[in-house]
Amino acid sequence: MDLPLPVLLSTGHLYAVTGAALVGLGLYAFITLRHPLRQLLAVNVVGAGIFLILGGLGRGPDATDPFPQALVITGIVVAVALTAFGAAMIVRQAQTRAAAKPAADDNENPAP
Amino acid sequence: MTFAFDLILCLMILGTAAIALFVRDALAAIAFFIAFGNLMGLAWLGLDAVNVALAEIAIGAGVTGVLLILARARLLALGDAATSTGSPLLLRLGALAACAGFVVLLAAAVLSIPPESGLDRVVAPLMPGLGIENRVTGVLLAFRAYDTLLESFVLLGALVAVWSLAPAGAWPGRPADPGMADAPMRRVAGTFGQLLLPVALVMAAYLVWAGSDLPGGAFQAGTVLAGGLLVAGMGGTIGLPSSDQPLLRAALVLGPVVFLAIGLAGVAAGGLLVYPAGLAKALIVTIEYTLFLSIGVTLALLVAGPPMPGASDPDPEGKG
Known part of the structure; x- marks a missing residue:
């Protein structure tokens, strides 16, 4: 924190701090939201925040570091793969629950 | 002037993220998430990372958006509207305190690292050997x-x-x-x-x-x-x-x-x-x-x- 003010206000730091706020926002939503699809959204927001921290800290005064950029592109693709798997699991879970419902009474009976 | 643009963009990113996370209706949440992804793309343009901006808008906003809309439609057909329900007040307060503390720590850590593009200077002289730019x-x-x-x-x-x-x-x-x-x-x-x-x-x-x-x-x-x-x-x-x-x-x-x-x-x-x-x-x-x-x-x-x-x-x- 002993940096001169112009560095603190640099483009890179502004986006990196936004990324840090996004991580916190996503974490809070992940803890408090109850539906798994909404929690999946929250995980994506946390991921976006982490990418922004990586990219922001690579933004020098005259160029942007290509290494974090490549890492972030890799990360975005892995994140969409994870989201697809998560969404498929959530849908499958709901299908199992719906199939079990007619036999039981209500949502008292979670799927086996 | 650019700083003002960056600041407004960052505030809009945080705003759309908050709405996407906490709005009640699932379709509205996904719509705001897509808007959030596109604004993130603009942020990557602001960071002069056009490659990432393309990937973020196409994959982060586009593919993820379609994926979530489809999942929501399939859940809706099974009678699950995916609306967000509130959690106990105590949990929310605890989570708020913990996450706020975490953000402060993370922001302090981020601000202690000066942004720099050191590896760009390492990569640049190696590029002619690859024949691509x-x-x-x-x-x-x-x-x-x-x-x-x-x-x-x-x-x-x-x-x-x-x-x-x-x-x-x-x-x-x-x-x-x-x-x-x-x-x-x-x-x-x-x-x-x-x-x-x-x-x-x-x-x-x-x-x-x-x-x-x-x-x-x-x-x-x-x-x-x-x-x-x-x-x-x-x-x-x-x-x-x-x-x-x-x-x-x-x-x-x-x-x-x-x-x-x-x-x-x-x-x-x-x-x-x-x-x-x-x-x-x-x-x-x-x-x-x-x-x-x-x-x-x-x-x-x-x-x-x-x-x-x-x-x-x-x-x-x-x-x-």
Whole structure:
């Protein structure tokens, strides 16, 4: 924190701090939201925040570091793969629950 | 002036993220998440990272958005509206305190690191040896090719994992039809898909080629192809393939296998994933073209989801 003010206000730091706020926002939503699809959204927001921290800290005064950029592109693709798997699991879970419902009474009976 | 623009953009990013997370209705949440992804793309433009901006808008906002809308439609058909319900006040207060503290710590840590692009100076003199000019492509396919190779297998593994969620008896079937339930809308999407698919193919091929020297590359191009395939699938222009077609499986593994083969052949030139001098650009472009095809097909199938029983019906339940 002993940096001169112009560095603190640099483009890179502004986006990196936004990324840090996004991580916190996503974490809070992940803890408090109850539906798994909404929690999946929250995980994506946390991921976006982490990418922004990586990219922001690579933004020098005259160029942007290509290494974090490549890492972030890799990360975005892995994140969409994870989201697809998560969404498929959530849908499958709901299908199992719906199939079990007619036999039981209500949502008292979670799927086996 | 630029600082003001950056500041407003960051506030809008935080605002759309908050709405996407905490609005009650699931469709509104996803719509705001797509807006959030597009604003993130603008942020990457602000950071002068055009490659990432393309990937973020195409994959982070586009593919993820379609994926979530489809999941929400399938949940809705099962009677689950995915509305967010409140949690106990005590939990919310505790989580708020913990997350606020975490943000302060993280922001302090971030601010203690001066942003710099040190590796850019390291990469720049190495680029002429590769014969390409896009430094991000250079990092992805030459300096850190190992990461990208593993990533292409991660994508394949994710598809296998999604397929493994197929209900008993559905294997090896087709994924549930992502098509529009409304007949006129389906016709519109069908006509549009017929137009869009060839255009997407040409545009994707261009993006791979341009990705050597300008922003672009295999991942962005693969997403464009996936988008074309998905629109065509929604309109019924192309049927979704069943998961045991040999041609489909060949398309899925082509990219990773070619990448791995070229990487192993590099052992003769000095080590795993080392390109022989003079051949670097040709090999990188070969890898990128095969990889883009595999990524496009994999992403489209990831969005479509696992095989479902009775998915040959023209209109099961999906209605966005």
